[in-house]
Amino acid sequence: MTRLPILRGVIRPLFPVAALGAAVAGQLELRADPHRGLVLYAVGLIALLASGAPALGGARRAWVERDARLKVRPVPLVAALLLAALAWLESGANRFTLLGVLAWVGATGSWLRAWWPGVESRGAQSLPDRPLSTDRSSRVWPLAPMLVVLLVAAFFRFHGLQQLPPEMTSDHAEKLFDVRDVLAGVHRIFFPRNTGREPAQFYLTALLAGPLGFGLNHMALKTGTAIIGWLTVPLTYAAARRGAGASR
DSSP, X not given: OTHHHHHHHHHTTHHHHHHHHHHHHHHHHHTTOHHHHHXXXXXXXXXXXXXXXXXXXXXXXXXXXXXXXXXXXXXXXXXXXXXXXXXXXXXXXXXXXXXXXHXXXXXXXXXXXXXXXXHHHHOGGGSOSSOOOOXXXXXXXXXXHHHHHHXXXXXXXXXXXXXXXXXXXXHHHHHHHHHHHHXXXXXXXXXXXXXXXXXXXXXXXXXXXXXXXXXXXXXXXHHHHHHHHHHHHXXXXXXXXXXXXXXX
């Protein structure tokens, strides 16, 4: 019986490898034999779920315990609902307005305030099991690899950006038309051109093209896209740490 936990500890790390292998094999088989490819995908999914089953079970228990202690604040909740309704009414013409944006931000903040756990709802279990380290090096050194990763990511995002890609396609041209509309004062929430796109890229590119002096050109569009791609690196790192249960 004592060998069973040891075997689990040896076999369980192999499940993600098996999941990746089954997914790659399924992708290769998908065109030749779709049924076999889907079966391999299913095997990979089962292996992936099996590898994370203990962690998912622990996370579920933690969420159940947290929900039992969670207390909603009624005043911010009502304010969030009212402000959300106002933001919805102000967004009816597919335009950002000052009142609509303020209502949207206020609704988001009020909603977070309504559900944010207070000190009384966190309980003693949320306190650290050991005192926080006062050694500055223990907090600085983990940041060093992340800074290296950010520098490498910046190199691959921005190096040779003037030459790559060398020419615009029709998609790039239509995006610049949307950026031109933003600079002309047309502040859409959703951009219907070219089957429809979300607005964040166009407003960032408009900031680069107008106030920051890049001009309405291909370089402004590429720079904005590279900035967004670079920012996904620390955000992905933070999301992974949060998902793994790291507190800092």
